[in-house]
Amino acid sequence: MSENPNQKCGFVAVIGAPNAGKSTLVNQLVGSKVSIVSPKVQTTRARVLGIALKDNAQIILMDTPGLFSASTRLERAMVGAAWTGAEDGDMVAYLFDSKKKGPNKTDLQTMERLAEMVKSRPVFLVLNKVDAIAKPKLLELTAKLNALCPFTATFMISALTGDGVQDVLKEFVKNLPEGAWHYDEDQVSDMPMRLLAAEMTREQVFLQLHEEVPYEITVETETWEQFDNGDVKLSQVIHVTRENLKAIILGKGGSRLKEIGARARAELEKMMETTVHLKLFVRVSTKWKDDPHYYAEWGLDSGA
Ligand SMILES: Nc1nc2c(ncn2[C@@H]2O[C@H](COP(=O)(O)OP(=O)(O)O)[C@@H](O)[C@H]2O)c(=O)[nH]1
Ligand SMILES: [Mg+2]
Incomplete structure (x- = not known):
């Protein structure tokens, strides 16, 4: 953190x-x-915080x-976290998938709420x-959505290719309040490393397994050892709600778990820029979804 008076910082x-x-x-x-x-x-x-730097701004x-529209307790906590995030921000970026035909019922409700928020912040x-869509449709969508909420400005981007993303960042910086940076300049997230590491494994479960399986698991980093040469050794548990899911995660002869571990390890090595040893276990924890411990770890409210 620094005392530079020209700094800008915000959410x-x-x-x-x-x-x-x-x-x-x-x-x-x-x-x-x-x-x-x-x-x-x-x-x-x-709610995940990512920290970007641009010139004098954090x-x-x-x-x-x-x-x-949420029905389960976990879902309600998730949607609640999203709206709390929006209320807490100095500004809001409402992302809309332009591949969609148009706004659905939830989108309409969201924009109704945003039309109120835009009175007090950008x-x-x-x-x-936009990489996947024709220009005339974009203009049509821009007009339609702006008729529903008087947005401060509209951007057209591809988050995947990075097209247009710098323009959005510049606009954020322009609207940011002056103030000292909240985080060190080399920090990219506020998430503890253990949780971030668990997320890399959870991502692989989402990518490699289907239907209800990804929603029935959670990942926890149990041990974390750092060696003098910089290598990191960690063990993680994939909690599953039912015994039969354990077999699915393991795969034939343990092959699925091996593939999850290999890809998660590659992501971890990229992130930490060091050699990572990752050991994965699968455990049946029938009640993890009702355990406040997991909600608290993610910063969610279990009472939602
Ligand atoms: N074609 C295309 N796909 C994208 C773009 N941005 C995200 N995606 C894909 O959309 C899916 C959902 O992305 P994600 O960032 O997880 O969405 P979130 O649920 O809003 O956080 C993933 O498969 C992404 O690769 C984009 O600009 N173009
Ligand atoms: Mg997401």
Whole structure:
């Protein structure tokens, strides 16, 4: 942290429907993977802070779970975290997947709420996935969504390729309050390393397993050893809610678990820039979804 009087620092809440590309955008802005990404909905469980730097500004990006109509306790906690994130931000970036036909019921409710928020802070519409869509449709979508909420500005980007992302970052910086940086300049996330490391394994479960399986697991880093030569050795447990899921995660002769471990380890090595030894275990923990311990670890409210 520094006392430089010319510094700017503030929070940008990144909200939107599941799969809009929020986590992809946050990673792109930060320049490092701080939030896991998969084609499946509800990959992001908690509020993740990614920290981006641009000139004299530290931009703290709040990646949030998607906004959707929630039914279970975990889902309600996730949507609650997303809205709290939006309320706490100095500005809001509302990400919209331009591949979608148009706004659905939840999107309409979201924009109704954003129309209130825009009275007290900038709320940007960010049309994402422009790499996959024709220009005339984008203009049509821009007009349609701006008629529903008077957005401060509209951007068209591809979070995947990075197209247009720097323009969004510049606009954030312009609107950021002056103030000392909250985090060290080499910090990319506020998430403890143990949790971030567990997230890399959870990402592989989301990418490699299907249907309900990713939603029935959680990952916990149990031990973390750092050696004098810089190598890191960690062990993690994949908690599953049922015995039969254990066999699915293990795969034939343990092959699936091996592949999950190999890919997670590669991500961890990229992130930590050192050799990583990763040992994975699978454990049946029938009640993990009701255990406040896991909610607290992600910064979620178990009473939601
Ligand atoms: N074609 C395309 N796909 C994208 C883009 N941004 C994200 N995606 C994909 O959309 C899916 C959901 O992304 P994610 O960042 O996890 O969305 P989130 O649920 O809003 O956090 C992933 O498969 C991403 O690779 C983009 O700009 N273009
Ligand atoms: Mg996400």
